[in-house]
Amino acid sequence: MTDRYHQAGGTPFAPHTEAETAAMLDAIGAESEVDLFDIPESVAFDGEFGIDARTEREIREECGRLFGENDDLVEFLGRNHHGHYVPSLVDHLADRQEFLTSYTQYQPEITQGFLQALFEYQSILAEVTGLGVPNASMYDAATALGEAATLAARLRQVDGTRVLVPELLCPGRRSVLDNYVAGTDLVVETYPTADANVDVDALADAADDDTVMIYAENPTVRGTIEEHLADIGRIADDAGALFCLGSDPVALAILEEPASVGADVVVGDASVLGMPTSYGMGLGLFVTREEFIRQVPGRLVGVSTDDAGNRAYTLTLQTREQHIRRERATSNICTNQAWVALRTAIHAAMLGASGLVDLAETCVREAEALAADLDSIDGIDAPIHDRHHFREFVARTDRRAAAVRDDLLEAGFAVHVVGDHEVQVCVTERTERRTDDLVAAFEEAAR
Amino acid sequence: MTDDREPTMTGYDQARWIDGDEPRYEPLLSEKDETTVEVGGDDGPLPDDLTRDDLTLPELSEPELARHYTRLSQMNYGIESGPYPLGSCTMKYNPKFTEDVAALPGAAVHPDRPDGTLQGTLELMAHLQDYLARIGGMDEVSLQPPAGAAGEFVGILVAKAYHEHNDEGHRSEVIVPDSAHGTNFATAALAGYDVIEVPSAEDGRVDLDALEAAASEDTAAFMLTNPNTLGLFERNIEAVAEIVHGVGGLLYYDGANLNALLGRARPGDMGFDVMHYNVHKTFATPHGGGGPGAGPVGVVEKLAPFLPAPRVRERDDGFERFDPEYTIGKVHGFEGNWLVLVKAFAYIARLGDDGLRDASAKAVLNANYLAERIGYEVPHGPFHHEFVASAGDQDAADVAKRMLDYGVHPPTTKWPDIVSEALMTEPTEIESRDSLDDLAAAFEAVREEDDETLAAAPDRTTARRIDQTEAARNPRLSWHDLAD
Numbered sequence: 043m044t045d046r047y048h049q050a051g052g053t054p055f056a057p058h059t060e061a062e063t064a065a066m067l068d069a070i071g072a073e074s075e076v077d078l079f080d081i082p083e084s085v086a087f088d089g090e091f092g093i094d095a096r097t098e099r100e101i102r103e104e105c106g107r108l109f110g111e112n113d114d115l116v117e118f119l120g121r122n123h124h125g126h127y128v129p130s131l132v133d134h135l136a137d138r139q140e141f142l143t144s145y146t147q148y149q150p151e152i153t154q155g156f157l158q159a160l161f162e163y164q165s166i167l168a169e170v171t172g173l174g175v176p177n178a179s180m181y182d183a184a185t186a187l188g189e190a191a192t193l194a195a196r197l198r199q200v201d202g203t204r205v206l207v208p209e210l211l212c213p214g215r216r217s218v219l220d221n222y223v224a225g226t227d228l229v230v231e232t233y234p235t236a237d238a239n240v241d242v243d244a245l246a247d248a249a250d251d252d253t254v255m256i257y258a259e260n261p262t263v264r265g266t267i268e269e270h271l272a273d274i275g276r277i278a279d280d281a282g283a284l285f286c287l288g289s290d291p292v293a294l295a296i297l298e299e300p301a302s303v304g305a306d307v308v309v310g311d312a313s314v315l316g317m318p319t320s321y322g323m324g325l326g327l328f329v330t331r332e333e334f335i336r337q338v339p340g341r342l343v344g345v346s347t348d349d350a351g352n353r354a355y356t357l358t359l360q361t362r363e364q365h366i367r368r369e370r371a372t373s374n375i376c377t378n379q380a381w382v383a384l385r386t387a388i389h390a391a392m393l394g395a396s397g398l399v400d401l402a403e404t405c406v407r408e409a410e411a412l413a414a415d416l417d418s419i420d421g422i423d424a425p426i427h428d429r430h431h432f433r434e435f436v437a438r439t440d441r442r443a444a445a446v447r448d449d450l451l452e453a454g455f456a457v458h459v460v461g462d463h464e465v466q467v468c469v470t471e472r473t474e475r476r477t478d479d480l481v482a483a484f485e486e487a488a489r
Numbered sequence: 490m491t492d493d494r495e496p497t498m499t500g501y502d503q504a505r506w507i508d509g510d511e512p513r514y515e516p517l518l519s520e521k522d523e524t525t526v527e528v529g530g531d532d533g534p535l536p537d538d539l540t541r542d543d544l545t546l547p548e549l550s551e552p553e554l555a556r557h558y559t560r561l562s563q564m565n566y567g568i569e570s571g572p573y574p575l576g577s578c579t580m581k582y583n584p585k586f587t588e589d590v591a592a593l594p595g596a597a598v599h600p601d602r603p604d605g606t607l608q609g610t611l612e613l614m615a616h617l618q619d620y621l622a623r624i625g626g627m628d629e630v631s632l633q634p635p636a637g638a639a640g641e642f643v644g645i646l647v648a649k650a651y652h653e654h655n656d657e658g659h660r661s662e663v664i665v666p667d668s669a670h671g672t673n674f675a676t677a678a679l680a681g682y683d684v685i686e687v688p689s690a691e692d693g694r695v696d697l698d699a700l701e702a703a704a705s706e707d708t709a710a711f712m713l714t715n716p717n718t719l720g721l722f723e724r725n726i727e728a729v730a731e732i733v734h735g736v737g738g739l740l741y742y743d744g745a746n747l748n749a750l751l752g753r754a755r756p757g758d759m760g761f762d763v764m765h766y767n768v769h770k771t772f773a774t775p776h777g778g779g780g781p782g783a784g785p786v787g788v789v790e791k792l793a794p795f796l797p798a799p800r801v802r803e804r805d806d807g808f809e810r811f812d813p814e815y816t817i818g819k820v821h822g823f824e825g826n827w828l829v830l831v832k833a834f835a836y837i838a839r840l841g842d843d844g845l846r847d848a849s850a851k852a853v854l855n856a857n858y859l860a861e862r863i864g865y866e867v868p869h870g871p872f873h874h875e876f877v878a879s880a881g882d883q884d885a886a887d888v889a890k891r892m893l894d895y896g897v898h899p900p901t902t903k904w905p906d907i908v909s910e911a912l913m914t915e916p917t918e919i920e921s922r923d924s925l926d927d928l929a930a931a932f933e934a935v936r937e938e939d940d941e942t943l944a945a946a947p948d949r950t951t952a953r954r955i956d957q958t959e960a961a962r963n964p965r966l967s968w969h970d971l972a973d
Contacts, residue, residue, distance in 0.1 A: 051843035055582050055773070056851040057921040063851075066858045066922055075850040078857055080722045080871045085759045087752065091623040095841025098586045102593075105835065109595025111609030119599040122822055131551055133592075139569040140562040143583050145776040148575070148901070151950040152893055154514075155565035156778040159558070161967070162518050168967035169546060175966055179780070181635040184822030192679070217798075217818035221646060225681025267539055296528050299541040311822075321610060322600040322823020323635075323781070335964055341779065345971065346960035349945075349953035352514060358960040364638070364675035365904070369684040374675035377636040377769065377784075381777025388558060391518050394548025395526040406534040430535055447603075456602050 051095075115456045116476050117319065120434040120468030121263060122183060122212050122311065125319030126292065126401065127472045128385075129392055132316055136385045146341070146380070150356040151348070157355035160343045160380060163387040170294040171308045172301025173329045177340035179312075179379040180326025183288065184215040186309035187257065188222025189328060189339045189373055190286045193307065194255035195226045196337045196372070197284065202254040205230045206245070206283075210238060212263050228254065238266040238427040238436070242273050249281040256281070259288035260297055264466065265409060265434030266427050267297065275304020290314045291327065291390065292405065293432055295398040306331055315393075316385030325382040338362065339373030341380075401471060405433040408469045408477070413437070415481045416467070421488040426464070434468035436460060439488060449487035455480050514951075515560045518547035519968040564951040565778075566898055572920055572928045574859070576875050576901035576913025577670070577718060579748045579770030584839065587774070587832040596831055600823045604809045610827075611808035614801045617785075617834045624837075624845070625744075625764055626757025627787030631796040633825040637745060640765025640784025641676040641712070643797055646817045647763060647788060648710045648739045649680060650795040654815055657737065660709040664738075666695055668719060668905040670745060673712045682709060689907055693719045693869035701732050708738035715742065715759065716749045718905045718913070720856065720872030730760025739763060739792075744784075747771045748917070749853060749873035752846030756787075763788045768833035775832070783829040799824070849874065851918035855925060859916050862929035864936045868908055875915035877908045885910040887943035888935050890954060894947045895931035 058066070063075070072078055079086075096104065117125075136142065140155065147153035147160075160178045167176035180186040191205050205223065207216065209232040219230055233256075234244040240258050249256060256278045260268040268274075271287070278285035287305040289297065292314050300308045313325035330338060336359065344358035364371040393401060409431040416424040416437050424437035439446045443459045450457055455476075458466035469477060524547070529540040549557070566573075573580035590596075598610055618630040634640040645663065652660045663677035664685045677684045687703050690696035694717065704711070711733045715723045723729060733740045742756040742764030748771045756764045768774050769782035776782070788796060795817055799810035840848060852874040860867050865878035878900075880888045889899035889912075901913040916925060935943070947953065965971060 052847040053840050053844040053851065053918060055584060055840075056848065056918040057924075058851055058854075062922045063854065066854055070854075070857045070861055072857070075854055078850075078853045078871070079753050079873065080724065081750075081754045082724055082727075085726060085754055087626070087755045087758055091620070091752070091842045091845070093620055093623065093837060093841050093845070095844050096838050098584075098839065101835050101838050102586060102590055104838070105590045105613070105831070106593055106595070108609040108613050109593050111612065112595045112598055113602075113606035115602065115606060117599045117602070119601050121601060123599060123601070125597070125599070129551075131554060135555065135558040135562070137588065138559070138562040140565040140567040141778055142588075142775045143568040143580075144565055144778050145573075145575060145578055145580060146779040149566075149889065149893060149899065150955050151890065151947050151952045152566040152898070153564075153778075154951040155561035155563065158515065158517070158564075159561055160778075165517075165519065165967035165969065166546065168969055170544070174970070175964075181639065181781075181826075182822045185635075185639075185820070212822065214819050214822045218820060218822060221642075221818055221820055222679075224646065224649075225679050267535070269539065294541075295544055296533070296535065296540050298539065302541070319597045319599050321596075321598055321827035322821070323825070323827045323829075324822065342964070342966055344960040345965040346956045348955045352952065354952040354955045356955045356957060356960050358957070358964055361961075364671040366671065368671045368674035369678040371671070371675040371678075374638045374642060374672050374679050375636070376638045376670075376672050377767075377776075377782040378780040379635075379777075380779030380781075381775070382781060384778065388554065391547055391549060391554055391557075392551065394522075395524045395544045395546040396548060398546065399526050399528055399544055403534050410534065430539060451603070451606060456599065456606070458601055 115454055116473060117456045118467045118469060118473055118480060119456055119458060121458055121466060122215065123322050124314045124433060124470065125472060126314055126470055128316060128318050128389060131392055132385050132388045135388055136381060141384055142381060147357055154355055157343050159384050159387055161355050163383040164343060166387060166390050167327055167329050170291050171329045172299040173308060174332040175335050175338055176329040177338055178343050179383045180328050180340055180375065181379060182324035182326045183309055183311040184218035186326035186328045187215060187288065188219050190307045190309050191219060191223050191228055191255055192226060193334065193337055193339065194284045195228055197334060198254050202252050203227050203229050204253045205255045206233050206248055206253055207257045208233060208235050208240060210235050210263055237429060238262050238264040239268050239429060240270060240274055242270045245274065246277050249277050249283065251281060253281045253283040255284045255286055257286045257288065261293055261432035264427060264436050265431045266429035267432055271298055271303035279304060292402050296402040312386045313382050315389040317382055325379045325386060336362065337372055340375055340378060404471050408474050409433055409435050412467065412469045412477050416484055419485050419488050422484065433470055434466055436464050436466045439463050439465055441488060446487045450483055453483035455483050515557065517968050518549065518557065522547045522549055524548040571897050572916065572924055573898040574900050574914045574916045574928065575898060576915040577745055579915060579917055581773045581917045582919045583773055583775040584836060587835040590835045591828045591831040608807050611801050613831065613834055615803055615808055617830055618801060620837050621766055621785055622787055625766065625787045626755030627764060628790040629793040629796060630785055630787045631800055632785045632830055633797045633821050634765065634784040634786055635821050635826045636780060636782045637765055637767040637784040638672040638676060639820055640786045641672055642679060643786045643820050644741050644763045644765055645676055645680040645710060647792050647795045650815060650817050651792055652709055660707055662707045663709055664703050664711040666713065668717055668907055669712060669714060670743060673743060693721050693907065694723050695725065695729055697725055697728055700729065704732050704736045704738060706736055708736050710739045710741045712741040712743060714746050716746050716873045719869045719877050720875040721869055722873060726759045745770060746874065749849055751849040752842065753849060757789065763792055768829060772833040773836045774829045781826045781829050783826045783833065848918050855916045855918060855920050859914065859925050859929055863932035865912060865932060875913060877905065878912040878914060879908050880910035880912055883910065883943060885912055888912060891935045891938060891943045891946035892931050894949045895934060897928055897931050
C-alpha cells in the first residue's frame with residue numbers, strides 16, 4: 043500500500059514525501075539521511091530485525107485471532123485485580139486525544155484540563171480516605187505499598203527497621219515490597235492472622251520500638267472485612283510506627299474511613315473504578331497525612347492563581363521529585379498512571395456517592411449470597427472464614443481444589459486455587475447474573 | 490534561511506469559556522454538586538461498626554459529565570493539537586488502531602488464570618519479548634516494568650543480584666554522567682547504591698579520563714543514554730564499555746533515546762549488558778497525561794536468570810510463564826501495564842524493519858532541519874533525534890512560556906544544565922516540513938522579543954503565568970482544601 047505520504051517500506055506515521063525529504067536534506071547540507079547518523083562503523087547495525095510490516099487490518103485480525111486463543115471464561119477472579127463494569131462514557135471521554143496523547147503537565151498554562159481532572163481524582167481519594175495528601179498516581183497497589191515503606195524509612199525519628207505485614211498477603215505484593223526496601227536497612231516480617239483477619243493480640247506482641255510500619259488490608263486478600271482497625275491503629279501509634287492500610291475506592295465507599303481508625307497512609311488499587319480487567323494493569327492510590335507532605339513520592343497537583351488572578355492548577359512541590367532532587371528524591375517515579383486516574387475520576391463521578399455505595403453494598407451482598415449457595419452443596423464449605431466479606435471469599439472443597447478448578451474451567455468458569463482444598467471466588471455486579479450457572483457447575487465439580 | 494514565514498498566532502486559542510469579558514473557568518465537580526449518602530443503617534448489609542457514617546461526592550448526570558470532561562479536554566494540549574517537541578519525551582503520534590487492538594474483548598483477561606487458558610495473551614507477550622530483543626540486540630527481555638524508571642530499577646536490581654551471585658556484593662557504586670536523566674540517580678539510590686556523578690567532556694560526551702578515575706572494583710554499573718541527552722552519539726562507546734567491563738562493572742543503557750537509532754545501531758552491539766525500552770516513547774504508545782507507559786528490560790544471556798518473574802516462553806505444547814532461576818522477584822503486583830504492551834506490539838508490527846529504520850531516519854532528519862532554522866545556537870553536535878539549543882541571554886523558561894502564545898508546545902527547558910538556558914528539542918518523525926517551518930517561525934519570533942514580553946507570557950492560553958511559589962507555600966491538593 044503506497045500513497046503520497048506512505049512510501050513503500052517507510053513508516054506510515056511520518057508525512058515526508060521524497061521531494062520534501064530531498065529539500066530538507068538540501069537545506070541541512072547533507073547528502074542523505076544516513077549521513078546524519080554519527081555512528082562509528084564498528085558498532086553500526088546493518089542487519090535486519092526480521093520483523094515483517096503488516097497493515098492495520100492485518101494486525102487487527104492477527105490480534106483478534108490471538109485473543110481468540112484465550113479461553114472464553116466467566117472469571118470469578120479477584121485477589122488484588124478486580125474488574126467492575128466500566129460505563130462507555132469513561133472510554134469515550136478518556137480517549138479524547140487532548141487527554142490521551144498529552145504528557146506530564148510541565149506547562150500548566152496549556153494543560154489546565156488534565157490538571158483539574160487529576161485534582162478532582164485527588165479530591166475523591168481525600169474524601170474516601172479522610173486523609174489530606176493524595177498523590178496523582180503510582181503504578182499499582184504493590185508499588186504504592188513499597189513506596190509507603192520507603193516513606194516510613196524517611197520519616198523515622200530514631201532507629202527502626204521492621205516493617206510488619208500480614209502472613210496472608212498476595213505473594214506478588216510481598217515480592218514488590220521486598221524489592222522496594224532492598225536499598226534500605228528495612229526488614230519485612232510477617233505477623234499472624236486469625237481467621238484471615240489481623241490477629242490483634244499477636245500483632246501487639248510483635249510490634250515494638252523497632253517497628254516503623256504496620257501494614258494491614260481491608261478487605262483482606264481473602265475478602266474478609268477487618269473488625270479491629272482502630273486497635274491496629276493504636277498498636278502502630280504505641281510503637282511509633284506508621285499504620286499503612288491497603289484498600290480500594292469501592293470498598294472505602296462503605297467501610298470504615300481510614301483516617302478515623304488512625305491510618306497514616308492508604309495504598310491500594312484505584313483502577314477498580316475506571317479500568318476493566320486488564321491482565322493486572324492497575325493504578326496505585328497513595329494518600330497520606332498533611333504532616334508528611336514534603337516526603338510524599340510521586341506527582342502532586344495543587345492550586346494556585348495565575349497572573350490574571352484566576353484559580354489555576356499546577357504540579358507542585360516538585361523539589362521532592364527525581365528530575366530536580368535526583369538521588370535525594372523521594373522516589374524514582376516519573377511516568378505514572380495519570381490516564382488511569384482520569385478514568386477512575388470519571389467513573390467515580392458517574393456513579394456519584396449513591397452509585398458508589400450501591401456498588402459496594404452489592405459486593406457485600408453478592409459475596410454473602412454466593413457463599414451461602416455454595417455452602418449448600420455437598421462437599422463444599424463456604425465461606426470458611428467466619429467474617430463479613432467484600433467481593434470474595436474462600437471455600438473449602440472436599441475434593442482437591444485443583445481438580446475442582448479444572449472441572450470448573452471445563453464448564454467455562456475461572457476461580458482461584460489458594461490451598462490444597464481451598465478455592466477463592468470473587469463476585470461483583472459484572473458476574474452476579476452468572477452465579478446460578480457457577481453454582482450448578484460447582485455442584486458437578488464438587489463431587 | 491529560505492522560505493521565511495511569519496508566525497501566525499492563529500489556529501490555537503485555548504478554550505477559556507469567556508462569559509462576557511470575564512473568563513469563566515470550568516467549575517470543579519464539587520462546585521456543581523455535592524451529595525451526601527448515609528452508609529449502613531438498617532438496610533445496609535454490614536453492621537454499623539464496620540462501616541463509615543456517610544459519603545459525600547459529586548453526583549452528576551451523564552450529559553453534564555460529558556460536557557465537563559469535554560471542556561477540560563479543550564483546556565489541554567495533545568499531540569493532535571500541534572507540534573509537541575518536548576525533548577527526551579519522544580512525543581510521537583499515537584496510531585488510533587492500536588487503541589482498538591488493545592480494546593479487543595479477548596485482551597481483557599485476569600492474570601491468575603492458568604496458562605492453558607491464556608495462550609493468546611502469552612503468545613503476544615512472547616512475540617513482543619522477541620521483537621524487543623532483536624531491536625535492542627539483547628538476548629532476553631522482561632515486559633514487567635510499568636515505566637521507564639521501573640525498568641531502570643529492574644536493570645539495577647538485576648545487576649545487583651548478578652554481582653551478589655558472583656560473590657561481588659561489595660560493589661556499592663553506580664556511576665552516572667552529569668547529563669543523565671534524574672531517574673538514573675534516583676533509581677541507583679533506591680536500589681541502595683552510592684551514586685558517583687562523572688562530568689561530561691567539553692564536547693558533551695562521556696569524559697573517558699573521568700570515567701576511568703571513577704571506575705573501580707566498587708563499581709556495580711555505569712548508566713548511560715546513547716545518544717545522550719544532548720542528542721550526541723557516544724562515539725567512544727567501545728572504550729567506555731572496556732573501562733566499565735575492565736573493572737567488572739555492567740553497562741546499563743537508558744532507552745529514552747532509542748528513537749534515534751532504530752535499525753542503525755543496537756545497544757547490545759555496543760557492549761551494553763542491560764537496557765530498558767520506553768515503549769511510550771519509541772513505540773508510540775500514548776503518554777496519557779503522564780502515564781501509563783511501559784519499560785521492558787533487555788539483558789545479555791548471563792543476566793537472564795535474574796530477570797523478574799514470571800517471563801513467557803514457548804514450549805512444544807504452547808506458551809507458558811516461568812520464573813527465571815535466580816529471579817529478583819517482582820516490581821509490579823502482576824505483570825505490568827499489559828494494555829500498553831499490546832499497543833507497542835501493534836505499532837512495531839505495523840512498521841516492521843523498514844518502517845522502524847525510516848522512523849529514526851525521519852526523526853533525525855527533522856531534528857537537524859529544525860535546528861538549522863530556529864536561530865538559537867546549538868552548541869553541541871552532530872546530534873541525532875534531538876538537540877539542545879541555548880536561549881543565550883534569554884531565560885529558557887520564559888522562552889517556553891512565550892512559545893505557548895505561538896500555538897506550539899515548547900521544548901524541555903533548563904536541562905541538561907551543561908548547556909546554559911537549555912532548550913531541549915525533539916520534534917520526532919511525525920512533523921512535516923511545513924509544520925517544522927511553523928515551529929521554527931515560533932522559535933524565531935520569540936528570539937527577537939524582549940525580556941519584558943517574555944516575562945509577561947503567556948496571554949493566549951487557558952491560564953496566564955501560574956504562581957508556583959503560592960502553590961508550594963500553601964499546598965492545596967483537594968477541593969476540601971479550597972473550602973477552608
